[in-house]
Amino acid sequence: MSDAVLQIEGLEIQFPGFAGAVHAVSGVDIEVGAGEIVGIVGESGSAKSVTAMSALRLLPKGAFDMPSGKITLLGKDLATITETEMNEMRGRDVAMIFQEPQTALNPTKKIGKQMIKVIELHTELKGKAAKDHALSLLRDMRINDAEEILDRYPFELSGGMRQRILIGMAFACSPRLLVADEPTTALDVTVQRQVLQLLHHKARQTGASVLFISHDLAVVNQFCDRVYVMYAGRVIESGKTADALGSPAHPYTQALIEALPEHAKKGEALSSIDGTVPNLVKPPTGCAFEARCTKSIEKCIQRPALKPIAADKRQVACWLKEAQNV
Amino acid sequence: MSFLNVVRRRLIFLVLVLLGVTLITFTISHLIPGDPARMIAGDRATPEIVAKIRDDLGLDRPLYEQYARYVTGIVQGDFGTSIRPRRPVLEDLRIFFPATLELALVALLVATSLGVPLGVASAVWKNKLIDQFVRVIAVTGISTPAFWLGLLVILLFYGQLGLLPSGGRIDPSMDVPATITGFLLVDSLLAGRFDAFASAFKHLILPAFTLGFVHLGVVARQVRAALLDELQQDYVRTARANGISSFRIVFTEALPNAMIPSITVLGLALGDLLYGAVLTETVFAWPGMGAYVVNSIQALDFPAVMGFTVVVSLAYVLINLAVDLIYMAVDPRIREVS
Numbered sequence: 001m002s003d004a005v006l007q008i009e010g011l012e013i014q015f016p017g018f019a020g021a022v023h024a025v026s027g028v029d030i031e032v033g034a035g036e037i038v039g040i041v042g043e044s045g046s047a048k049s050v051t052a053m054s055a056l057r058l059l060p061k062g063a064f065d066m067p068s069g070k071i072t073l074l075g076k077d078l079a080t081i082t083e084t085e086m087n088e089m090r091g092r093d094v095a096m097i098f099q100e101p102q103t104a105l106n107p108t109k110k111i112g113k114q115m116i117k118v119i120e121l122h123t124e125l126k127g128k129a130a131k132d133h134a135l136s137l138l139r140d141m142r143i144n145d146a147e148e149i150l151d152r153y154p155f156e157l158s159g160g161m162r163q164r165i166l167i168g169m170a171f172a173c174s175p176r177l178l179v180a181d182e183p184t185t186a187l188d189v190t191v192q193r194q195v196l197q198l199l200h201h202k203a204r205q206t207g208a209s210v211l212f213i214s215h216d217l218a219v220v221n222q223f224c225d226r227v228y229v230m231y232a233g234r235v236i237e238s239g240k241t242a243d244a245l246g247s248p249a250h251p252y253t254q255a256l257i258e259a260l261p262e263h264a265k266k267g268e269a270l271s272s273i274d275g276t277v278p279n280l281v282k283p284p285t286g287c288a289f290e291a292r293c294t295k296s297i298e299k300c301i302q303r304p305a306l307k308p309i310a311a312d313k314r315q316v317a318c319w320l321k322e323a324q325n326v
Numbered sequence: 327m328s329f330l331n332v333v334r335r336r337l338i339f340l341v342l343v344l345l346g347v348t349l350i351t352f353t354i355s356h357l358i359p360g361d362p363a364r365m366i367a368g369d370r371a372t373p374e375i376v377a378k379i380r381d382d383l384g385l386d387r388p389l390y391e392q393y394a395r396y397v398t399g400i401v402q403g404d405f406g407t408s409i410r411p412r413r414p415v416l417e418d419l420r421i422f423f424p425a426t427l428e429l430a431l432v433a434l435l436v437a438t439s440l441g442v443p444l445g446v447a448s449a450v451w452k453n454k455l456i457d458q459f460v461r462v463i464a465v466t467g468i469s470t471p472a473f474w475l476g477l478l479v480i481l482l483f484y485g486q487l488g489l490l491p492s493g494g495r496i497d498p499s500m501d502v503p504a505t506i507t508g509f510l511l512v513d514s515l516l517a518g519r520f521d522a523f524a525s526a527f528k529h530l531i532l533p534a535f536t537l538g539f540v541h542l543g544v545v546a547r548q549v550r551a552a553l554l555d556e557l558q559q560d561y562v563r564t565a566r567a568n569g570i571s572s573f574r575i576v577f578t579e580a581l582p583n584a585m586i587p588s589i590t591v592l593g594l595a596l597g598d599l600l601y602g603a604v605l606t607e608t609v610f611a612w613p614g615m616g617a618y619v620v621n622s623i624q625a626l627d628f629p630a631v632m633g634f635t636v637v638v639s640l641a642y643v644l645i646n647l648a649v650d651l652i653y654m655a656v657d658p659r660i661r662e663v664s
Contacts, residue, residue, distance in 0.1 A: 058566060084571070091569035098567075103560040108583055108657055118568045153658045169568070 004072070005177045005209045006032040006055055006094075011069030013050055013059070013233075021065065023283045024050050025233045028069075029306065030211075031313075032177065037203060037210040039224035039241065041217060043256075045277050046230040048213045052179050055211065056096055057086050074176055092122040095170035099182040101163035105154040112150030115169050122173045137168035141198055160191035164198060171202055178203060179211045184219065196223055217260060221245050226313065229253050232278050232288035235306055239314035249309060249316040252289045287319070295320060328661065329654060336647045340640070347639040348400070348632065352393050355628040362409050362626050383409075400636065406629035410622065415633035418618060423637055424508025425495060426607070426614035429537065430599035432530050436538030437545050437595060442588075444542070445549025450576060452554065460546055467543030472602065476536040476609035483532060490532055493611030497525040533610040537603060541595045548591040552584035559583075586657050593649035597642050 013025040024047045032038045040048045053059050055071060057078050071078040074093055078086070090096075098104050106114055115134040119125055125133050131150070138146035141164040154162060163183060170178055180199065184192040200223060203210045214220050220227055220241065227244050229237040229252070237250040248254045255273045257263065264270050275292035278284050284291065286301035293300065299319040306317040363380040364371075380386050384395060399406055405415035448460035484492040495510055496502060503510070503517040511530070514522035556562065557580050565575050607616030615634055622630035654661045 056567060058563065087569040087571050089569065090567055096567040098560060098563065100560055104564045106561040106565070106579055106583070107659060108586075117570070121569060153662075155659050155662070166564070 003034045004031050005034055005036075005074060006030070006211065007070075007072040008051065008055065009070045009072075011051065011054065011071065012067050013047070013054060013069075014065045014067065015063065016065065017281070020281045022280045023233060024064075024280060025054075025069075026283060028230070028233070028235050030228055030235065032209045032211050034176070035204075035207050035209055037200070037212060037223060037225045039212045039214060039220040039227040040230055041214055041220045041227055041256075042230035043215055043277065045232075045280075047233040048215075048230055049181050051230070052096075052181050052211060052213050055177075055179055056090055056094055058096070088122075091118055091175075092173040093175055094177045094179065095173075095175040096179040096181065097163070097166050097170050097183045099185050101159050101166055101186060104166055105162060107154055109153070110150065111152055111154065111157075111165055115150070115165070115172065118169055119172050133172070134168075137172055138165065140171075140202060141165070141168040143168075158191075160187050160195060163187060163191075163195050167195070167199055167202065171206060171208070174206050175208055177209045177211065179213075181213045182215070183212075185214070185216070192219070217245060217256060229256075232283065233280060234288055234317065235315075236289065236318070237316045238306070239310070240312050243310070243312070243314055249321050250289075250318050251293045251295050251320070255294075287317070329651065332650055332654065333647065336643070336650065340643045340647075343639060343643050344400075344636060345397070347635060348397060349393065351632050351635045352396060352628075353389070355631060356389055356392070358626075360626045362628060365626055366409055396632070405633040405636070408622070408630040408633075409627045410625040410630070415629050418630065419615070419633055419637055420508070421505075422613065422615045422618045425510075425612065426600060426603050426616065427641075428509045428511065429530065429533055429603055429607070429612060429614060430596060432534040433537035433541070433599050433603075434592065434596050436534050437541035438592060440538075441542045441545030442549050442585075445546040446553060446576070446581065448546065448550040449553035449557065457550075460550070464543035464547045467539050467541070467546075470540060471605075472536055472540050473605040473609050475539060476533070476606055479532050479536055480609070491529050492532075493529075493609075495526060495529050495613060496522060497529075500525055533606055533612055536610075537599060537606045540602075541599065544591060544595060545588070548588050549584060552587050553580055556580040556584045582656070586653065589649055589652050589656075593645050596645050600641055601638055 008028060008030040011025050011028045011030075012023075014021040014023050016022075028047075028051055030038070030040070030051065040051065042048050050059065054066075055073065057071075073089065076085075076089075081089075105111070112131065112134060115137070116130045119130040119133050123130070123133075134150060135146045138149060143149055143161070143164060149157070149161070149165070157165070163186075167183070178199075183199065184195050187195060196219065199210070202208075212220065212224055224241045227238065227241045228235045229244065229248075229250065231252050237244055237248065237253050244253065245257065248257055252273075255271075258271045259273060261270060273292055278288055278291065285303065287293070287296070287304050290296045290300040297319060302319075304317045304319050304322065306315045307322065308315050309321055361376075361380075363376050363383060363385055367376045367379055377386075384392055387395075396406060403416065405419065407413065408415050408418060411418070444460045444463065448457045451457050480492045483490040491497070500522060503514045503519050503522050506513050506516055510526040511523060514520070514526055553576070557576070559580075562575055562580055565579050566572075570579070603612070603614060604616035604620065606612070607614045608620070611617075615637075619631060619634045621627075622634070
């Protein structure tokens, strides 16, 4: 536990709305160990991003309620530190990259200016030294004409190039944790692979932990050591990637993997999950997946807790599993 | 350099606009009933005298010929001779235009220096008390007639408090510094006349505030909307994730970008201020183009009215050119497209 870079315990987040509060996150526990690459996977609306944003305290102030939960980042309880302290940690100890590299950089400032600003803010490097550091970060991202790129504006560069720059920037101060929110979703597939490899390589090289958010099971499978599967604001399964996605225990995870196109046989319709994600203004009191689950039993109207089913933090929240284990 | 291309294109455009503007005003002013020659000659003049005047002014020639003569004149710097005071129009404009421009520029300064900070405060503390306050000010400014506000401030600051003069550009008992730029503030400094500067400044406060207040609301609302829009952008989130403080995000990241669309509003405001000054000038007895053009219209003084129109159109096009150039200077994306 003590070597955890990020620990989220019992997190609940609600967004007030006209129709009532949206219970976006209801009771999530996530832990990222030192040097670990941890994935959060789930479909849109499962609150993966909200969970990730809360790890940097990036959710807009006043726009949400957090009735319970404790977030510990590098041993610091985020509820107790000031905004100034949080700003010092952001960019230095913990960095984040986002889904849309197209818009994530200031459109009217040159790349160099934006990178150097962050470097000068968090390190002792100033002026020429900061510029040299920016150049080396870009070269690490396999950007050959780094010098020239520093002098360019974001709109002059491709999406893949911009995402590599953003990853380079995120590693500017060798953070202990990088939160990557769907970093390759907006990129085309060939660029995706390249960017992921660079990210993976850089993380392993610097020993940074990564919290990797994605809806793409294949990418998570390839990239992550451990994975949390989220559904409707809850973690429903977790474990080593090979276990959790290789032999999924929760009916939802099983259905997700079933639905991958590569599992389909030629000539058969693609498999999908019937029904829709539950309304989170009135979240189900029982298992969130109960209404769509083909294997639901009577007990599923109560909420199942996330319980260990094997070694290596292998956990699942499903009454079926509990019945089997008894 | 693309800057030069824009300037070149705009100058060609300018010529076309001026041709259009003069053609329209020329046609209208010669189609409306009324005989300038009769106005000059007076009631008791014989038809022979009227005919002579008409002949002197070329009013008996075909319209296209008169127009061609007029345009040729402008190109040579001759705006014709005004009918009423029988003086070259250019000479009058040279006196009255700087007075109006000085007032408009100071009013713009008032609108900007108050409007931008209010807009920023309003966006940063959205829906808080200060935002409500700024929104009330903005709506009040937009919906207050300038001449009425002018009367109110005269009543208060001149009538009740006796702090500021009620009208004119300078203390009537004071020697006016030699005209160099036509801007009294600048001319008195150039002449080293600080007493004249102080007096001119005092005379400017009320009309400039009155005129500026109306646009202050427009500027504040524009800056508020643009800044709120920028603060929603992804790059602001990136900046936050990089540990840049909220203060620096507003002032070094979002505000410069929010000012780009606001430049258009400021340019339009200056154009409006130029001819919107007419009523305000009347209230404050400001010796600018406003009073001049109103009197000229009543006297059917076509050369004077057209001179005014040409100058204001010219100013409009030049302001727009300036806005475009500023755009290019501050936004690399526009530079690229050009």
